[in-house]
Structure formats: C-alpha cells, structure tokens
Amino acid sequence: MPDSDKSIVDAPGAARSASDQAGGRPAVGPLGADQAWVAEAVPGAVDLPTAVPRGALRGLLRRPRVLFPAGVVAMVLLIAAFPALFAGWFGHGDPRECNLRSSGQGPQPGHPFGFDIQGCDLYANVVYGTRSSVSIGLLVTGGCVIVAVVLGSLAAYYRGFVDTLVSRTMDIFFGFPALVGQVVILNTLQRRDPFVVSAVLIFFFWPGFTRLMRGSALSTVDLDYVKAASGVGASPLRVIVRHVLPNSIAPIMVLTSLSVGAMITAESALTFLGVGLRTPSISWGVQLNLAQDQFRTHLHLLLFPSLFLTITVLAFVLLGDALRDALDPRMR
C-alpha cells in the first residue's frame, strides 16, 4: 500500500521532491562531518515507503537477523534500567566501594574484570556505566526526532519562508566539522551531566534527522488525501498531525535504532576526549578516558569498557540495519 501511495503523487509534488534532491545524489547530500551515517542509513530515504505497514513488526521479530540484536538490545536496556540486579553477580556490586590496595589488579575470583586505578570493582563500574551511555543515546535520539518531526513537517507544510529558514540553518550545520563544535561548546560549560551532554549532541545532530523528515514530509504534503483534508477545512495542526505525520514518519523511525548506537559512540568519544561526562559520573567513556594513560600496564581497564561499548553499539546498529532492510523493499 505504500507503493500505491507513490503512484498517486501528483505532478507538481513529484517535480518538487525530485528537484529537491537535485543531481541525483540524494543519499549523499552535503551532510555534516559526523552525520554521514544518516546518509548511509537510509539511502534515497525520500523514496522509502513512508508509512509502516500494519502487522509488519510482529513478522519482523521472527527473523533471526532482527531477533538476535533485539534480544541483546533488550538485555542492555534491562541492565541500564536496573544495574543493581546485575552488578552483584560476582562480588560486591557497589561501584563506589573502592580499596586503593587493589588498585589496577587484574581479573580474579569475585572480580571477573579486575579493579581500576582507584581500586574499584571494574565489573560493577562497567555495569553501572551502561545507564549513562544508554540514556544519553536514547535522550539524544528522542530529542533529535522530536525537533526533526516538528521542524521538518512545518518546513514541508508551509514551505516558503519557514522552509528557507529551516533549510539554511541546516546548511550551516552541515558545513561544520561537528566534533570540533561539540568540543568547543562542552569545554566552556561548567556543568557536564548527562542532560547537558545530550543537549549539546542534540544541538549538533538535529539537522541530519530534520533533513530526512523534511524530504519525506515534502513527498506527502502534496498527496490527494492531505489536500482533501485541507479542503474540508481541517486546521493546519490537524492536517499535519493526523495526515502528514503518520504517512511520512517511517524513514526517521527506521533511523532511530542506528542513531542510538551512533549517539552512544558520540558520547563516549567526547567523554574519552575529556570534554563529556566527568567523574563522579560513571560511564564507559570516563573509564576509557582514565584508562588511556595506563593501557600499557593495565590492559583490562581499556578492554572491558570498550567490549561493553562495542557490543551495545553493535547491537543497536545491527538491529537498525535489519529493520531498514526489512522495511525498505528496494533493498531486498
């Protein structure tokens, strides 16, 4: 049924969305430095079916390619929500109970990951670190999606001045090495808790999402049923919320899982550079940042946090990949 939607795109609408991705390189438009994965994630996203088919999700879970990463993601979310349940499996589960006498010791009974430089149990720390990484990943993705849905659909619905304003603002962000900007801003901020870091990440990553949403909404606003809704006197808000959004939101939804993975990486990279979260926050990035000076003598300090980080990011990316392939018939 999404395909039949496509066939009734009327001529001016089709022309506009075609010229919108001028030059036939829609997938690789001038995205900003760190937003490459957005382009890679949904090639030619505007051509995607823009609504999720009914019942698709149930069928999806039967595929091993979806089920396996989904299981890992569920596990990670569980750890992030209830770290205390998992931290005490081997020894004491308190990440802040430290004893300098065991500083930097390797894995041993009761402490499978060993101790960090402060003599804290590394396993408990890694388990508790899940929470800040995952919650930043979810917060940033959620924030970006909200900004993108609002700005993207407004730009597509009103066009003209609103669209110009939104698009030119996005261009500024796309012409920008985002990592440099993030480091500059975070470095001047005094308070750096997960909310501040998330806000900075949202500030730099919303354009990639908004571009996608705008493109997908642009191909929806000219469809007959949207015009019909306006024609019978529905208010702009109602038209956008009831008719445009449900039919143009799929590409960005497909992106969310990939994005959580990418944002967890972004956060840990910033923290690793020393401008993200700071101790006493417990996070994988903080652990890696502290470990980088000691990696020649205490390899386990680098190994276990990066292992957890990698598994988590990989699970989100694989899930996103599988979902995209399943929901994008052109890729089959």
Added chain:
Amino acid sequence: MLGYVLRRVASMVPILLGTTFLIFVAVYALPGDPIRTLAGPTRVISPSVQAALRERYHLDEPLWLQYWLYLSGALRGDLGIDLRGAEVSELVSRAWPYTLALGLTAWALTAIIGVTLGTLAGMRSGGPTDWFVLGTTTLIVGVPYFVIAYVAQIVVGVKLGWLPASGVRHGWPASYILPALCLAMFGVPELARLTRASILANRSADFVDTAIAKGLRPRVITIRHILRNSLIPTVSMLGLSLGYMLSGTVLIEGIFNIPGLGFVVFNGISQQNGPVVVGVSTLLVLVFLVINLLVDLVYGLLDPRISLARQR
C-alpha cells in the same frame, strides 16, 4: 558553467558567515574567562595587566565588534595572534603538512579499500565474499572508531611492533599508515556499501548484456563497463568523506600524537586559546565547503546527463 560556479560560491558566503559566527559565539560568548585560564588556577594577575591583555585581544569590546575585527583580519589572511603571542597563521602553517599527509593517505586508502570491497561484494552478491564484506563493514560501523584506533595502536604498534605506535618521527609512510588506516575506517563502510549497491544496479543494465553478447572478457566488462558506470555516486561519497576525515583528525591525531590541525585545535580548546580555535575551525569549515563545491563540479563532469545549470 561559470554562472553555476559563481552562484555556488555566492551561496557559500552566508554558510561561511553563519558557521564562523557560531564558532565565534561558542568560543567567546559562553562562560569561561580566557585570561584567567591563561594565568592558570594559582597565579594571580594584577587587574591592570588583566585589563591590558583584555584590550590587546579586544575582549573588552562587544561581541559583534570582535567578530568584525576578526573577519576583516581573516579576509586579509591575518588570523590574529593567539593568547601566547604566537601568530595563528604560523601555527597553522606548521601543522597543516601533517594533517594533509594524514588526510590524503587516509583518503587514498578509503578509495582503494572501499571501491575494491564494494566491487567484489557487488559482483559476487549473495556469495561468501558478499557476506564477508557486509559483515566487516557492519562491524566497522558498530565498533566506536576510537576503540578501533586504540586496539590498532596497542596490537600493531605496541605488542607486535610492526609499525610506529605514535608520533611522526619515522616520517611518511611508516608513521602514517596506522593512523591513516584508522581514519579511513570513517569512510570505508559507506563507500563499500554504496559501490556495492551501485554495481548491483548496473550489473543487469542493457549495456552489460550488449558487452557480454559482443564476447568481451569478464574482467573488461567488470572494469570498463560496470565499474565505470557505477562510480558516480562513489565519487561524490569519496569527496564528502574527505570532509568527515577533517573531523576525525581531532581524535586520531590526539590518539596517535600527530601535531596536525586537529591536535592544534584540541589543545587550543582545552587551553581556551580562542584565536587558535576560531582560526583553525574557520579554516576547516572553508576546506569542507570547497571540497563540497569541487565534488559537485566533478560530478557534473563525470556524468554529462546531470546538467549543473538546472540544479538549485
């Protein structure tokens, strides 16, 4: 054509103004006092010296005037003086050869690895090679790039000792291979997948059937007919990946201790050395925009069907 180039250059101006202003605001308008940071946490500077320093760096002027002074200086090629009294343009000229060597090496590696993997996977889609390429590229996307860099540094540089683990003492290529490979990991997955998809789309085209019917050798068909026609999206991706690399240099140069632009910018940020940060970031943005422009131009040359004049 000339008209198109001029229009593109003109459209870059507001973007450049916007980005530099954004950087400028981030560096100077947010809380944090560069003069205090310059002095260090313990030393005390007398108010008169502080005031003199403030005046020298125009920190006492309103923000818009500071921005204007900076902009008019930058247009004359003068990036200003950093807070330690060094010319920013001199810092830049000392640092850019390292970044250039690193970036171009990484770029060449991206092109070679990405196109080769993509072509192999596309020509043998569904087979083990294809699965291998899809698997590895997913893995590269999934593993955070600084973890890749660290593992490579530890395993190849320290444990195995095959290549220098950090610094640039061994010159090109020895010192650059490892960091360039890590930097290339930014672009390889996208490039390989794009090439693969593009090859898949072209493999069943009519001109390929014609070539087969003419009895051309498979290698000639693959390289001359399929690959050449598939390279258009690849080329534009390749151009853009040079842009991501600029961003990646901040991390990679930090990890591998390469005194390039990324290193300079990062040090500038942590020392709140505003003139350095603004100067180098402006340069990075400019390079980024010029690359985008070049990509668009090359794109039109590669595929005459795309008329540049009709683009917005």
